[in-house]
Amino acid sequence: MINSKFKWQLDQPANQDVVDKLSKDANIDPFVAKLLVQRDITTAEGAESFMNPSVSSFHDPFLMHDMKKGIDRIRQAVEKGEHITVYGDYDADGITSTTIMYETLSDLGADVDYYIPNRFTEGYGPNVKAFQSIVNNGTSLIVTVDNGVAGFDAIAAANALHCDVVVTDHHSLPEKLPDAYAIIHPRVKDDEGKAYPFGDLCGAGVAFKIAQALMDEVPSDLIDIASIGTVADVVSLTDENRAIVKFGVQAIQNSQRPGLLALIKEAGINLAQFSEEDIGFGIAPRLNSLGRIKDATVGVELLSTFDEDRASELAKFANQQNDLRKSLVDQFFTDAVQKVEENGDISKRHTLVVVGNNWHQGVLGIVASRLVDKYQRPTIVMTGSDDSDEVKGSGRSVDSFDLFKAIDPIRDQTVGFGGHHSAVGLTIKQDKVDVLKDQLEKAAEEQHLDLSVKPQLEISGALPVLKVTPDLCDKIKTLAPFGQDNPKPIFKFQFDHLANVKTMGKTNDHLKFSMVQGDSQLTAIAFGKGDVASDIQNGQSQLQVVGEIGENTWNNRTTLQVMIDDLKETPQPVVDERTRELHKQMFTDSGIYVFFHEKVLKQLRRYVNDQSQVVMYNQIEQEAVKDQQLYIVDCPDVVDDLVQVLSKVSPKTTVLYLYKKQLISKIGMPDRHSYAKLFRFIKEHSNINIATQLKQISEHLHISARTIIFMVQVFLELDFITIQDRIINLNPNYAARDLKTAPSYHLRTEQLAAEKKLLVSNTHELVSFVKDCLGV
Template sequence: MIKSKYDWKKMDVPSNPELAEQFTSQLGISEFIANILINRGIDNLDDAKHFLTPDITDLNDPFLLPDMQKTVERIQTAIASGEQITVYGDYDADGITSTTIMFEAIEDLGGNVDIYVPNRFSDGYGPNVKAFKNIINDGTTLIITVDNGVAGNKAIEEANKLGCDVIVTDHHDLPDVLPNAYAIVHPRVKTSDGNLYPFGMLSGAGVAFKVATALLDEVPYDLLDIASIGTVADVVSLTGENRVIVSFGIQAIQNTQRPGLLALLKQAKVNLGTFNEQDIGFALAPRLNSLGRMGDAKVGVDLLHTFDEEEAQEIAKFADKQNDERKEYVDNFFAESLKIIAADDKSKDAPVTVVVGKEWHQGVLGIVASRLVDQFQRPAIVLTTLADSDEIKGSGRSIPSFDLFNAIDPIRDKMVGFGGHHSAVGLTMPADQLDTLKSQLAKSAQEQGLDLTTKSTKMITSDINIDDVNYDFYEDLRKLAPFGEDNPEPVFEFKFSEIADVKRIGQDSSHLKFSIKGRKNQIGVIAFKLGYCADDLVDKSSTTKIIGVIGTNTWRNQTNLQIMVEDMRQVEQPVIDMRTNRLHTKMFNNSGTYVFFHQSIKQQLASVIPEDGHAYLFTDLVERQVHLDTVFIVDCPDDIEDLKAVLKNTTPNKTIFYLYKKQLVSKIGMPERQSYAKLFKFVSNHQDFDIVNQLSQAADGLKIDQRSLAFMIKVFLELGFVSRSGNVIRLNPAPESKQLQTAPSYQLREKQIDAEQHLLLANTSELVSFVSNYFETDERKKLNGN
């Protein structure tokens, strides 16, 4: 049975109908979208308008950033005097794009500019003293850091001693003591007059873009494509200025003339016609990141900057290859990690998963740690031994309820190198200190009150019937895009009747592909890393619940809607559909309570009820309240109220529906009034009508089904329209006027047809939905998320 990774919580519908009405009428959006905006803290028309239709004028004045004027003047001086300028970047996608933006802006102004992208393995993150010395010795007199530098105190002091100015442009967490740089452009550093920049959540690329805007004295539209990639890749808040950058950046990428970007898009098989922020996050950013993870990230800048198509294609192919190698390393190390954990009983119970591999590639350890966090829903640290060294090195990732940095910080003196923040750390340590690390993590888990029995919360926007998922609804949702941090894509719990076409996909069969069906709609579903759920998914004894987001999938130039699974769970199926029009003895082999609605059928089957089973006529159960484990509903009731009474009074844990009925009265239907008139006239003209021997002949003459004719005669008898003597009926001379529907047989048939509609003619999903209301306990409702 599939268990959910998250604790599902439905989004509260905001109780502000007046504001929702204002949004819908003034902005031309649906009430659904209006309520999402309100739920996300947008409480006035102007903010909603700017959110839905970002404008380039929504970008703040770059000179509101600290030290911006000083920065621009220093760069202008360096350009004018021909000084050697070096842009000092970083090796991830945000660093690569930041470097490209700053380099191109200065180059466009005629500056003598070069770049230095640190190597993850030899230089490490941020300003490196040795690297700074080499850069300065090569003639640089102005270093501009991008996406790093705010914690580079030592290297910056060394640069100052060597007579080189350093301008820091960064967005990372601020240290207790800022470096003694010539200028620091950072959205969360106060200006000299004590003010803060209006938007503090820019990426490194975003900060570089603001510097470029100030330098060029205009918004550099030709850099928006690069800036949007860095912004999405670094998972910063997609609100405010970042929303503007990404919205216009997506348009810029769709129209880009950069050979490098075009080559990378082609290599990643991205459809520019449907290009959006997800393509940046899942296609472009990973390929740029892989360059720094696997080797030298400088080629990433070359790729984005080059106008040589051959070079662009060559580097794009290389990036794609590096990305494939990166994925292969991750898959292999993750699989090995699972084996290591399975072989160590202590690891299974540890509050923080710690794995040490043998000479694993250092560039992917953080990704492996993230995979382990996702797998086990607990913090994880993945380390590797180093060749010809007694040290181990690695990365850690955490969950919201555990501060991994503060957990390790008390033993910082045991580390060779250590840094990071709440959710991610990097560390190098002597191998003989591994037990010390594990002990400290266990101690800190206790101090922080880490509760691994509590799942992380996944917010669900709303339920949605699969039949209501269409392109119009999808386009409505896209009005909220671009999606990302602080503006998540709406997550839905999908209501459907059937799961079909389940198959495992991917080279290692680790993913799932299937369809979910409604009454009139069928949509494909993809579930990454959930291939192991395939067998459970086709198990009809459980009810599967699915939450996910709605997207598109393009295959062979055809684009269709697709659901991407965020989480799944199964609950024991309280209703099992085994409806039949034939009963056989093996259906009565199990223990439980067998309920009958017709005494004749109960008597016929009395001998096949097992010794540990019980047989009841429904009237025996509606007169008393009793909780039963398993109930078999053997035959179909004539009146659905009888079934409701049984379910309410027995509250079974599991109900198996045979609902046996040999022939459906629904197929015969209810005779029309004109048929009754024809029968009345026939009986008037045929006194002493023999209903046994002449029924077939009469049915043919009246062109009425023989069973319907027999039913109508019974109704006439009950209403006193005719009388019977033996097989003969005759019209009463002065019958009392009565409505047909007052006859007991007429009323019974109406109830039978209603019961058949709900119980025999409904599909499984409709049957389950209908009957569940009458026997769900509070506990089961809780399990089902109701």
């Protein structure tokens, strides 16, 4: 049985009157109008703003806290020739925001360089030693991007050395802000208690707004880089971010940046069909891998260089780092799963702490995410080394568990700790690992973590495979770019049956099949689901599929496909497991086992477990079968006997073994000529010993021995013959009678009909018949 990973939440049907009005007022397709209404967009103005952002979508940058103060200080530094250092971060948002700020200041003629701290030796955010070194090298203005709002000590150190710091950031605000010259942040309120109109900008978005303020116009030449940071940082794709990404995707398609084009080529992206998904799955991982594996500084050079040879070299390097990152993640994930399984943690714990040895620190968060995805519980992955008594790691959580809050009570026992609800980073002594494990389990109890509660998956509606067309796909695209707060629509697909079920990938990790409805077929792919392929069969299926409609281009041919988000199998009310052989293991599951032949019941009773019930078909009780598993063990001689059983029960599932060792239909019903030949032989010969002469008679009459025995039984029932001690003679007083009146003849007719209906029919015919009898 395939169980769903999520709890499926099918959207309530949108108010049709509202949909119709929006469709008419905005002059858009009703299908698109329905999707907009599901996003709480119900007016023509709202639809126009959402679907067609424009330059007017960008707010006045000077509405942001300290923007004017920061801009004035930057302009002063440019005019006076002061040396400016842009202090960035090592992830994709940090790399892109550094690039934006560096290019903007360079274009203004500033004396500027950039500095990105090392993830492993310096960590995230302002670093005292780094700031001191930067100032000592001649910098008098540091502009942070994508960090700084919590950099108290480093900013104080810069101030002490008479270097101003302009912080530009978007991360969570501390209770008290650092003593920076200016703090440009979309969520910091001004003296009147007002904040910037849109608080969900990423670091690159904030840098883009500063560029807009410095240039006195929307910097269209930087929107490609801003869109990469926006998608990579998974911020809300609404309002200003939506405009940044919408225009950014278009800009990338027409980009002249050698580094970006080289990176797109290395990622195997089709530039003509470039979308925000290519940023999320192609560009961003390669930029992120630079900081995860080694040093992110080259990322800024990659995006900003105009040297094509250097761009190609750096793009290849980024691709290699990404391949290395994926290899390390796969290796450590496999090792981590083995540790979890060997320790039996899944059965014993609500949370997981996995400690490896000499694992690369840069990928531990990704490994933790994959473990959360696999085991659906908060997970921390750490690594130690032989020459240190410390272990370092990253944690990821589920929606219902605050990981930061869980660890905070033992903060004093950590060497370093930080993060938020869903993700943390920490360093502890090796002898504190058990303390950490115990604290997480304690927190799971305090937070009432219920692992049986599945995360919710919003589904836009049910969609027949027949209606999935290129035109429909184009309508969905009008709602792009998709991302946080504007997810790509997920549909539950309706189909008749499955075909072409197979696995994909070097290690058969992925699943692929076709959903068929009428003459339409739609390919579906589920990454990481190759292990359930054996549970899915071609033909009729109780599989339910939800996923996103996308396109696949191969050899210049584009086809539609579904990227599966989740699968589940509903219990089949009727299961066809017809067999010619019965085995002990077929009777291990609990349920009601129904027999039609006493002899078969006596032979198999000992195999049925104590929790199950064994019953003859004419003794079954209706209440005993209610919501139970019903097994029809052997094949009845008369179809109506099965009908009578099924018509009065309501089982959860009916499993059909319908065992019959030998089919009578292979022998068939003797024709009248055969009856006449045997009758004439008996009439002409007296004292026939059926025991000793059967083979001889069979060869003489060219009739099988089994058929002769059957016909003898019919003659006996009609009083045509007498049998005494196996000696057959003609009854001298026999009277002509219809063969069909003999009980054996009637029984064989019923048996042949039963075999045709129950054993010779195909699965679809049999299941449909049984469902009709059950009334399901």
